[in-house]
Amino acid sequence: MKINQPTLNKIEAILEEAGYVIRYERGTFQSGYCILQQRKVVVLNKFLTLEGRINTLADLMPQLEITFDALTHESQKLYEELMAKPANE
Template structure:
């Protein structure tokens, strides 16, 4: 998703999690992916050493994977959430098309 890397956009993403009753914690840890999601406790732990860009990208990665109740979200949050989902769907479709194209035209070793 083409979201500008600004503290304001990070705050907007954090607001979506907050409205979804998820708590975001920035902690030190050895996360392979830079984050950990505790579904039952509704806690998202993000590596505190990530840059602003890393934090935004991490939250964008997590957002489509969590349960979100749109009834409790503001109109602005709903709009941003829908943009994230649409962007994810487009990226997934492009990935599948690339994989299908690769299956049809396998690279031949020389």
Template sequence: MNFKVTPNNLTRLEKIFGEAKYELRFEKGTFNSGYCVLEHKKVVVVNKFLNLEGRINTLLDILGAMELDESVLTPESLKLYKQILENRNSADAADEEPKTPSPEQPSEN
């Protein structure tokens, strides 16, 4: 997905979390991956020291891994969420494709 790094796009991603009733917080902490998701409390904590691109990429990763109730999303947010999921699924499929082995060089005997 060609997702431009703009403050407006960050706001659009944050809106999806809000509509899904997740509390999105940017705080400092020692996160190995840059974020922490507490599913049972519906809280997502993102490292506040990430730059704009890091925040957007982190939110894209989280949304791609989560299953949200699509019925609570506005049409605009739902469209964006589905694009994120499609992109994640196509990227996963590309990673799983077996690579064709390169033909062996014939020996010169």
């Protein structure tokens, strides 16, 4: 997966299609993110680099409630790719 702005935009689109709101805020997140499950809000540290944002969102995907059928075809392909990626990669 390429580390660039279009990749980040595609990952953000998956979350938005699943009903999540992504916010970039300043804060002391030990892991660089915070999930508010009941409100479907993902808050990322706004000081993360582009690579950090992509990797953090990709690592979060398995923890989130995402309905595969609600995604567009393009988002489904990227979602499957992200889910198939080994955790240590």
